[in-house]
Amino acid sequence: MNEEKKNKRTNMTKLKNIALALAFVPSALIAQERFATRNGHIHFFSGTAVENIEADNNKxxxxxxxxxxxxxxxxxxxxFEFEKxxxxxxxxxxxxxxxTFPKATFKGKVSGLSAEQAKIPGTYAVEVTGDLTIHGVSKPVTTKGTMTVEAGGVIKAKSEFSVKPEDHGIEIPGVVRKNIAETIKISVDLAYAKM
Amino acid sequence: MMIRTALLATAFLALPTFGQDNLLDLLGEEETGPVYTTASFKTTRVINSHSLENTAHGVLDFRISHRFGFLSGGVNEFFGLDNADVRLGLDYGISDRLMIGVGRSGFEKTVDGFAKFKLLRQCDDGCGMPITLAVVASSSMTTAPAKDVPWYGPGRQDYFSHRLSYSWQMILGRKFSEGFTMQLMPGVVHRNLVELASDRNDLLNIGVGARAKLTKRLAINAEYFHVLRDPVPLYTNSLSVGFDIETGGHVFQLHFTNSTGMFERAFISETTGRWEDGDIHFGFNISRVFTLHNPKKKPVE
Structure with missing residues (x-):
């Protein structure tokens, strides 16, 4: 009788331990390889015969x-900081x-860099597809870029693409049409750190 | 019991990792510095008076202000277009809060200078400041021969100090919405010399200015100055209404005003035109800015 009780208790303890261990498993199993930055750099450039307009955002x-x-x-x-x-x-x-539209956002998927590769230093060619929202108007965008995995959980990412202001409902009046390019070149350059 | 709790915990622990909709939420709230309200007025003047806007740091603003004659001049004066008063001015932003400027007016051949400093700045984000408070100190000196200056009067000694006047003004304003801004301007004009013994050297005055945007690049402005003094037969209060039109690097201000002069002493204390009699000037200000120095430019990495 006593023996049985003892056994039962041991079993209970074992079970408890397993459950406790289980509790931590999911987060370990799907431990996500996440990377983040707060000070990425975006540069845009509009070049015309009349003038070049460019700006930088480092935040x-x-x-x-x-x-x-x-x-x-x-x-x-x-x-975005301009010269003028x-x-x-x-x-x-x-x-x-x-x-009215304080933020420009992009939400999409990267292909060409797996979670395993994100641990191995090297430069990877990637393709990014997603929705770019500027001036409250979303447009699908696909672009190529590179991601360079460095030691210490740092990933440097670079990409270039272009957008048309009219695609995002940005009106350009006649008087300045010659000053603003039809397609604006955007370059993205950031250094992610492991979260 | 313990087992169940642990399993439940498991379930919940797993949830956030799968259910993450917005990755950026993981970063939490951004810490941004105060974001100050911009573009409350198209330019640094409402019409004649200063607006709560400053010339940006490192920017030189060349201003040409022009007032034709009174419309009441009739056909013979081509409704005022035969005559014109001009003020040419240069303003410069020493910082985003401090600007200085000089000007030369044909009106009583006057040279004027001013400094404007923003004590408080309205914030969109990052601080709770609901208003902008600026102070403007200006002085003017007439260089016309004494006989051509109305307030000199005959037989008066022509001291240099007699030619000087000062104005202090407080600008208390708020951009209420994208389209509407309003400001109050209590101030005092001090004149070292006045025409009559009964006229005061110091004139308390209060101005009000506002702008309403009609489109992105077109706004309607108005300003009025009430001078607290015993009625003087000749002088009236300044009232101006006009439009701001913006085209790239220029701002054109087209307006109607009963004031001839374009510096504080002149338009606050020496306005003679009466709207009801058609004593209205058509006029314009043109502002062209040049970036002399860009404080934001960082050296290339």
Whole structure:
């Protein structure tokens, strides 16, 4: 009788231990290889015969999940810095309407870099597909880029693509049509750190 | 019991990893510095008076202000277009909060200079400041011969100090919405010399200015100054209404005003036109900015 009780208790303890261990398993099993940055860089360039317009944003946030391939970006429109203060004001007030649409975002998938590869240093050619939302209007975008895995959980990512302002409902009045390119070149350059 | 709790915990632990919809939420709230309200007015002047806007740091603003004659001049004066008063000015932003400027007006051949400093800045995000508070200090000096200056009067000694006037103004404003901004401007104009013994050297005044945006690049502006003084037969209060039209690097301001001069002493204390009599000037200000220095530019890595 006593023996039985003892046995039962041991069994219980064993079971408890297993359950406890199980509790931690899922997070370990699907431990996601996630990478993030708060100070990514986006540069855009509009080149015409009349003038070149460019701006930089060094406060781009992005999270990349190597396990699922999911990637997201967010850039505060007001954080784009221009050479001319007036250009910056017009960019925000007249074109991007940043009070109404404060952020430009991208949400998509990366193919070409698996969670395993994200642990092996090297440069990988990747393709990114997803939705780019600028000025409140979303457009599908597919582009190529590179991801360089470095030691210490750092991944450097680079890509270039172009967007058309009209695709995102940004009106360009006749008087300045010659000053603003039809397609704007965008380059993305960021260094992720392991989350 | 313990087992069940542990299993439940398992279930919940697994959930967030699968159910993550927005990866960016993982980063939590962004810590951004204060984001100050911009573009409350198209330019640094409402019409004659200062707006709560400053010239940006490192930017030089060349301003040409022009007032034709009174519309009441009739056909003979081509409704005022035969005459014109001009002020040419240069403004510069020493920082985003401090700007200075100089100007030369044909009106009583006056040179003027000012400094405008923003004490408080309205914030969109990152701080709770609901208003912008700026102070403007300006002075003006007439260089016309004493006989051509109305307030000199005959037989008065022509001291240099007699030619100087000052104005201090507080601008208390708020951009209420994308399309509407309003500001109050209490101030005082000090004139070292006045025409009559009964007229005060210091004139308290209060101005109000506003703009409403009609489209992205077109706004309607108005300003009015009420001067607290005993009625002087000749002088009236300044009232102006106009449009701001923005085209890239220029802002054109087209307006109607009963004031002839374009510096504080002139339009606050020496406005003679009466709207009801058609004593209205058609006028314009043109602003062209040049970026002399870009404080944001960082050296290339």
């Amino acid at each position: 781009v946030t992005s999270v990349f999940d190597a396990t699922s391939g999911a990637i997201e970006f967010a850039a505060l429109v007001k954080a 203060a007036l250009m910056q004001e017009h960019f925000n007030e007249n074109y991007m309407e940043s009070n």
